[in-house]
Amino acid sequence: MSSEKRQASYWLRSIRGLRMRLAATYVILFALALLGLGFVFHRSVTGILNQQNERILDEEWRAMKAYLRFQRGELMWTYDPEDADEAYAVDRLRRVILLTDENGNVLELSNGYSALGGESMPQIRTVLRTHEPVSVIRHDARGDAYLVRMGVMRDQDRGFFVAIGLPIAETQRIPDRLLSGYLLSVPVMLLVIVVAGWYMAGRALRPLHQVAETARAVAGGNLSLRIPTRGSGDELDVLISAFNRMLERLELNFQQIRQFSVDASHELRTPITIIRGQLEVALYTAETTEQFREAIMTALLDVERMGQIVKSLLLLEQAESGQVVLRKSPLDITAASEELVSQFLVAYDEKDIALTVVADGPCWVEADRVQFDRLLSNLLSNALKYTHAGGHVEVILRREEDAVHLTVSDDGQGIPAANLPHIFERFYRVRETTPDADRGIGLGLAFVAWIARAHGGRVEVTSEPGHGSQFLVILPGRPQSGIPGPEPEHDTSLIP
Ligand code: ADP
Numbered sequence: 356m357s358s359e360k361r362q363a364s365y366w367l368r369s370i371r372g373l374r375m376r377l378a379a380t381y382v383i384l385f386a387l388a389l390l391g392l393g394f395v396f397h398r399s400v401t402g403i404l405n406q407q408n409e410r411i412l413d414e415e416w417r418a419m420k421a422y423l424r425f426q427r428g429e430l431m432w433t434y435d436p437e438d439a440d441e442a443y444a445v446d447r448l449r450r451v452i453l454l455t456d457e458n459g460n461v462l463e464l465s466n467g468y469s470a471l472g473g474e475s476m477p478q479i480r481t482v483l484r485t486h487e488p489v490s491v492i493r494h495d496a497r498g499d500a501y502l503v504r505m506g507v508m509r510d511q512d513r514g515f516f517v518a519i520g521l522p523i524a525e526t527q528r529i530p531d532r533l534l535s536g537y538l539l540s541v542p543v544m545l546l547v548i549v550v551a552g553w554y555m556a557g558r559a560l561r562p563l564h565q566v567a568e569t570a571r572a573v574a575g576g577n578l579s580l581r582i583p584t585r586g587s588g589d590e591l592d593v594l595i596s597a598f599n600r601m602l603e604r605l606e607l608n609f610q611q612i613r614q615f616s617v618d619a620s621h622e623l624r625t626p627i628t629i630i631r632g633q634l635e636v637a638l639y640t641a642e643t644t645e646q647f648r649e650a651i652m653t654a655l656l657d658v659e660r661m662g663q664i665v666k667s668l669l670l671l672e673q674a675e676s677g678q679v680v681l682r683k684s685p686l687d688i689t690a691a692s693e694e695l696v697s698q699f700l701v702a703y704d705e706k707d708i709a710l711t712v713v714a715d716g717p718c719w720v721e722a723d724r725v726q727f728d729r730l731l732s733n734l735l736s737n738a739l740k741y742t743h744a745g746g747h748v749e750v751i752l753r754r755e756e757d758a759v760h761l762t763v764s765d766d767g768q769g770i771p772a773a774n775l776p777h778i779f780e781r782f783y784r785v786r787e788t789t790p791d792a793d794r795g796i797g798l799g800l801a802f803v804a805w806i807a808r809a810h811g812g813r814v815e816v817t818s819e820p821g822h823g824s825q826f827l828v829i830l831p832g833r834p835q836s837g838i839p840g841p842e843p844e845h846d847t848s849l850i851p
Pocket residue numbers: 733737738741765767768769770778783784785786788789794795796797798799800801824851
């Protein structure tokens with residue numbers, strides 16, 4: 356892609372991108388808020404000025420009543436012409452005034468009022484009849500507004516119509532002038548807001564870019580990357596922590612899969628090499644049928660082991676992906692353990708290890724007999740593998756409040772503390788402690804953990820290197836029951 360095209364696509368992405376949308380939303384909201392504010396401001400100033408005009412007109416009206424008095428049945432302006440203040444006040448009042456008698460005959464009409472077009476007879480009559488003062492807005496020929504107050508002045512039985520006007524054009528222009536000044540400043544404010552919005556949206560989204568960059572690097576194969584959290588504990592930090600946890604998990608799984616490939620190919624290669632050797636030797640050196648038979652028998656045993664490994668892998672895969680259906684029924688695991696232990700006695704005797712069961716009576720659980728046997732067999736096989744001759748392995752069963760505790764305890768070689776957190780993971784083996792001949796493929800305890808979980812329980816381990824290990828399986832108990840569980844119908848082969 357040419358650099359111009361790259362630049363163009365960057366801009367296109369930016370415009371469609373989250374940053375643009377965030378900044379645009381921010382700016383639009385601000386613009387609307389500014390316009391709303393301007394509108395409210397204009398309305399308030401107009402309201403205040405109108406009130407003020409009304410108040411001024413009130414005062415003028417009162418002043419007019421003070422200077423316009425009845426003398427000998429006629430309305431006369433009464434003031435001291437020598438007093439400059441009074442003369443000025445009366446002069447101002449008479450600039451916009453209309454005065455008529457009760458018949459509407461004009462007694463006084465100022466130029467200012469005639470510029471407003473005078474007053475219609477019906478209007479004058481209505482005011483004289485109702486005696487109600489009226490305030491209206493009138494405009495002169497130039498379009499300038501006046502606030503006009505009309506009312507009646509009475510002298511015994513005579514009434515006079517009076518109207519005075521107050522020029523309000525100037526005050527009316529104030530809100531508009533303020534508004535236009537404000538509106539002129541809005542684009543400047545918006546420009547500042549655009550810049551600030553763009554910057555703030557960029558700042559807010561920076562961690563997201565980091566997440567995207569890291570995800571891109573991860574997609575490129577680098578799973579060890581982590582995004583530093585900002586320590587603010589906000590939504591982005593939560594997202595980053597979740598992303599980091601996902602990476603940890605992915606890294607671990609990838610390691611396990613890699614390890615598995617190594618282990619599985621190693622496990623399968625060894626018997627294949629042995630079988631091949633045995634068959635070659637038999638082919639070139641065996642002379643009698645007996646010698647051929649013996650070579651084939653040994654090869655068969657190794658093929659059997661390979662088959663077991665493949666079978667275990669398949670089964671664990673099915674179990675962990677939820678494809679194994681448990682056939683649970685009430686099971687007294689004391690009786691089941693005693694039965695299984697009796698099958699192990701020969702193997703334990705051969706290695707000169709004592710194997711005993713300690714139980715305080717029947718322990719009923721809801722379990723799949725086949726899977727329970729698999730769980731205990733794996734623990735017993737491990738105890739046998741990792742305990743020296745002369746050692747002692749104990750299966751202890753205890754009823755707790757609403758659970759049953761099954762412990763397989765040995766006084767064998769134990770497990771180093773550093774390995775303990777991992778031993779239930781698939782394919783995990785403590786290499787140094789595993790005798791070569793007895794090497795499994797690290798699936799036995801993964802099965803134990805899965806079976807315990809699938810029964811609503813869990814498994815815990817405590818161990819001390821050189822002194823032995825205790826595997827405690829906790830299963831939810833069920834009330835004592837005499838109903839025996841069904842005989843296992845399907846495959847009960849044990850895990851290698
Ligand atoms: P494996 O097939 O290697 O036995 P497991 O999953 O059963 O796989 O066990 C995982 C690892 O845990 C083993 O490699 C072994 O080192 C350790 N381990 C399991 N049980 C015991 C035990 N009773 N004593 C000492 N180490 C044990």
